Amino acid sequence: MTNIAVVNQIIPFSCVDGPGSRLVIFMQGCNYRCKSCHNPHTIDLCNNCGDCLPSCPTQALSLITSNNKPQVIWNEALCIQCDLCLSACPKQSSPKTQRYSVEQLLTQLRQQVRFLNGITISGGEASLQLPFIFELFSAIKADDELAHLTCMLDSNGSLSINGWKQLLPVLDGAMIDLKSWQQDTHRFITGRGNHRVINAIELLASKGKLHEVRLLHIPGISDFDTEITAVANHLKTLPKKVRIKLNAFQHHGVTGAALNWPTCSEAQIKQLATELTQHGVINIVLPSPYL
Ligand code: SF4
Ligand code: SF4
Numbered sequence: 507m508t509n510i511a512v513v514n515q516i517i518p519f520s521c522v523d524g525p526g527s528r529l530v531i532f533m534q535g536c537n538y539r540c541k542s543c544h545n546p547h548t549i550d551l552c553n554n555c556g557d558c559l560p561s562c563p564t565q566a567l568s569l570i571t572s573n574n575k576p577q578v579i580w581n582e583a584l585c586i587q588c589d590l591c592l593s594a595c596p597k598q599s600s601p602k603t604q605r606y607s608v609e610q611l612l613t614q615l616r617q618q619v620r621f622l623n624g625i626t627i628s629g630g631e632a633s634l635q636l637p638f639i640f641e642l643f644s645a646i647k648a649d650d651e652l653a654h655l656t657c658m659l660d661s662n663g664s665l666s667i668n669g670w671k672q673l674l675p676v677l678d679g680a681m682i683d684l685k686s687w688q689q690d691t692h693r694f695i696t697g698r699g700n701h702r703v704i705n706a707i708e709l710l711a712s713k714g715k716l717h718e719v720r721l722l723h724i725p726g727i728s729d730f731d732t733e734i735t736a737v738a739n740h741l742k743t744l745p746k747k748v749r750i751k752l753n754a755f756q757h758h759g760v761t762g763a764a765l766n767w768p769t770c771s772e773a774q775i776k777q778l779a780t781e782l783t784q785h786g787v788i789n790i791v792l793p794s795p796y797l
Pocket of ligand 1: 566
């Protein structure tokens with residue numbers, strides 16, 4: 507059976523989602539409920555309730571019945587990307603998702619292949635659609651024209667060890683978010699603990715497939731600065747080539763209580779970088795807006 511992906515957005519060319527020039531697919535749906543999420547409408551899957559239809563100023567949304575079920579249809583040609591429908595949705599979803607088969611994405615990749623180094627699957631949480639990703643990456647590696655493209659995953663790290671082991675044969679690298687160090691803090695920010703994240707980082711590092719660990723610094727909320735010794739001791743065990751990417755919390759796209767959290771200044775992110783360096787962490791990458 508051919509798998510179908512529920513996709514929030516495709517960016518044809520990106521240079522910030524892994525090495526080189528990459529096609530990036532943002533999958534819809536996430537198993538975390540991060541208060542700090544800057545893309546909260548990627549979290550849930552649409553239930554076709556139709557509540558967002560009246561908000562659309564261009565009638566780009568309509569409700570049809572398909573197989574005796576309601577289905578929201580998005581007319582991309584009429585859409586002016588005002589995002590009023592996202593604000594109207596009561597469940598952190600989007601009516602603008604689209605479904606793609608592996609063959610459709612292979613066709614898009616072939617059209618761009620001369621300008622790409624690889625493909626990155628992001629989200630939402632990409633690994634929730636693991637069978638599709640496995641099928642897509644396997645097809646890329648079996649295709650003479652596409653086999654040189656690297657296949658990478660941008661993930662919150664919540665996939666089980668068994669899941670990662672299934673993916674490893676067709677995975678070239680992963681970028682993993684570590685949202686905080688202490689379990690309680692991680693649970694407060696994301697709704698879940700971080701045992702699986704730590705396990706994923708260790709497994710991927712041991713297999714040479716960890717490209718980057720990302721730390722989102724939220725002053726007074728995340729605990730990388732107060733747990734600096736433990737965090738640094740963990741990061742120091744990783745292979746030297748692994749990038750430690752620091753991100754500074756900002757309010758863009760954020761909703762709810764996190765809008766009252768302090769943003770992270772350039773001085774604060776540089777202070778964290780300095781402290782990690784003093785504790786022996788190497789290969790630290792600062793967020794580009796602050797360079
Ligand atoms: S983003 Fe597009 S579909 Fe959504 S309300 Fe605006 S025009 Fe309509
Ligand atoms: S995007 Fe939200 S409001 Fe619109 S149909 Fe889907 S679940 Fe309902």
